[in-house]
Amino acid sequence: MANGNNNLELKIFVTALLLQELLDETIGETRFKHQLRRDINNMTKGLDNMLTVKLDNNVSLLINKATNALETAIEEELE
Numbered sequence: 001m002a003n004g005n006n007n008l009e010l011k012i013f014v015t016a017l018l019l020q021e022l023l024d025e026t027i028g029e030t031r032f033k034h035q036l037r038r039d040i041n042n043m044t045k046g047l048d049n050m051l052t053v054k055l056d057n058n059v060s061l062l063i064n065k066a067t068n069a070l071e072t073a074i075e076e077e078l079e
Helices: 004-025 031-050 059-078
Strands: none
Touching: 004 031, 004 059
């Protein structure tokens, strides 16, 4: 999917998408949530235009793996 020079770029892009996923899971509608969603959407669009890594259909799988890794790390730290 990516070579060593593009890994940071890809990590930032996947993290932005991960933030969107997490925000979608939050309950309730607040001004903060709407503002954050708009900011993340704008950031993702900007990153998408700058991304030099060719993404294939495995992006959602990568996001799922990143989500699971983050959740595991947080749960382990809180135990």
